Amino acid sequence: MPHDDRSSLIPLLDRARSGEASARDELFARCRNYVALIAQTRVESWMHAKVDASDLVQQTLLEAFRGIEDFRGETDAEWLAWLRKILAHNTNDFIRRYRTDKRAIGRERPLATTNPDQSRAAGIEPADPGKTPSQILADHERDIQIADAIARLADDHREVILLRNMQRLPFDEIARRMDRTRPAVQMLWMRAIRKLEELLNQPRS
């Protein structure tokens, strides 16, 4: 994609809002990995089960695409917060459907009960993703960059980073989920971080 990784989304956003189709496509292409990563993090941590988040991402981007005229913000922060809000809304729907699907619950429950870190998950509606005050110095371009880099990792590297860094699970739990030994996931994690750092610092070809 012919763009500078560190640039603001705003010029693109302005062009997209004025109806330029190619700008819309590029804007959503740039945000896709970001939305996907957040969707994966949230869906996984609320359900403690592997669920393919791609429907959620598709739905979110589609709604954002249709509603882009309604977006009134003027900064990257507002744009990404808007995307997260749509995503949160869809996630809630998704979780509600998931919960009412008795069959799915019956099948998935045993996974949840053994999770040691479910204090903030069980039965609570996910918080609005816009409410994340602790991000001391948010750097939105960097966030998008990281999401892109994670998307380019190998599957097991992506999974271990998702579980360890995004969902902050302890290594024991990650080992259980990935069906490997604890030392093995620790080594995998080290390699994944190294690889990620490499991808971040190497200019995109």
Added chain:
Amino acid sequence: MTTPPPDRGHEPDEDAGSPTGFDEHEQRLFEMLDEYVERGQIDGSKVESPESYPELPGLLDCLSSLESLAEVADPRPPAPPEFGQTLIWDATDGDDSPARHGSSTFHLEDRPFGPYRLIEQIGSGGMGVVYKAEHQSLRSIVALKMIRSRQLATAEEITRFYREARAAAGVSHPNIVAVHDVGEYDGHHYLSMDYVEGQDLDSLLRNGPLEPDRAAEILTLVARAADYLHRQGVVHRDLKPSNILLDTDGRPRVTDFGLAKVFDTDDSQTRTGTIIGTPAYMSPEQASGKASAVSPLSDVYSLGAILYEMLTGQPPFRYDNPLDTLLSVIESEPTPPSRLRPGIPADLERICLTCLEKDPERRYPSAGALADDLQRVIADQPITLPATSWWHRLARWIRREPELVSRCLGIIPAATIIQVNYHLSNDINVVDHTLVMLALLLWLLVAVTLQKLQNRLSAPRLIPAAWCVADATFFTLSVAFGARQPIELLMIGYPALIVASGLWFQVRLVWLMTAVSLVGFDVLLLTSLAPNTPRQYPWMYAAALIAIGAIVAHQVRRIRILSDLFERRSG
């Protein structure tokens, strides 16, 4: 020692906390990275030879970026807000939550930041993180405040931030922390201020209250600084101990003035109901969200709250959750400082309580007038405040001790009526009459005692329950002793007590009151009920009491739900 079975040979030792496949170097690197993920920082002194880990900074940077993204994707459960932290939230827009200092701060020490080099983090608050920093070319040490990007989300807010910062830069006063520079680097808005060596008043007060003279001295200087700001057209809006720095000579310097306004509302904006300030030090007009009513006199209130805390060691109103604190700021009267700590000069107490008046008109007309009176106290001269009128004192007492006042309003008229009736009729047994009057007197004495206990610094948690039990008991006793048939009309007392218990806003107290009322009613039933009462009536009455208890409890639960919602929004 036995050799592991060959079919499990590929599985490393499960018990080891460390990956056995790592060599020592890798192992150490893993530990450092893991520590960084767990704690948000690593202890630099533990890294024996940083040069042997050339990849470490890059990896840490990578982890830090991951953490900030994880915070967006799935926020950590927030740490409870520190008391005294400034709240900034919006009553209409769910996206604007209070600024909090999360558990996962990533440190930026020793990094270049525009023209500055960050030395160490010295604080973090509602609006951002403060670093001690050095101007790289001037070599001067400053306090660099980085504004959280979320706090300046819109172009409008950024414009206001710069406008306020420029106004602040034009201010020069020995008791005010000067602003030098405002700008943006790498997407972060910052402002640089005098670096004040010393501590803030908040940390000083953690060691306990100050001597009254010292408190008066500090507040005089702070009030003069506030007065200077007011004359420059700046209202501080968030005066509190943590915004008052004490330099190494103990001289106070006010900081963060006017900045609250950047995040505040004005009528032209769509946001409404934003509450700015720190509940414990906030004036009632700020607490009730009347942004337009905020004036220099709101700062005078906050000065009074700071004086109160310097004298007593606690702010005038302090509760576990912001809702109760806000309600008290709006409704109730602080306990006079001298009751919490003996030896506070009466004049100083009057000054303090005058600042804390609910009605801005009753406070000092300006921070300067307050400073003048404080100086008179220090110089042992009479202050200018007029004597407090008796009805104003009465009004204060009603606001301060509503529990006792309401009992007095019930018991004293009841006793008067009974006494008058005793003189008018001549067939009342003198023993019965004395017993009733004694019960009422005892009720009053218990009420006074409970109120005294409640006023104490460490009031026992059971006091509200004690009020409930005492009320039901003494009401039952009075009716039982004074009972002249028929007593049914007096039974109205129990529903009244149950409804009143709802004012504690605690569901379990409502049920407690319902239970003790039922017991009391049972006692009256056995001792005093008219023999010809139809058998089903007492059952119906008891059922009605339970129904009233259920209704009141339900209402209280609803209010609690709203309060919890409010608390979650405010952190």
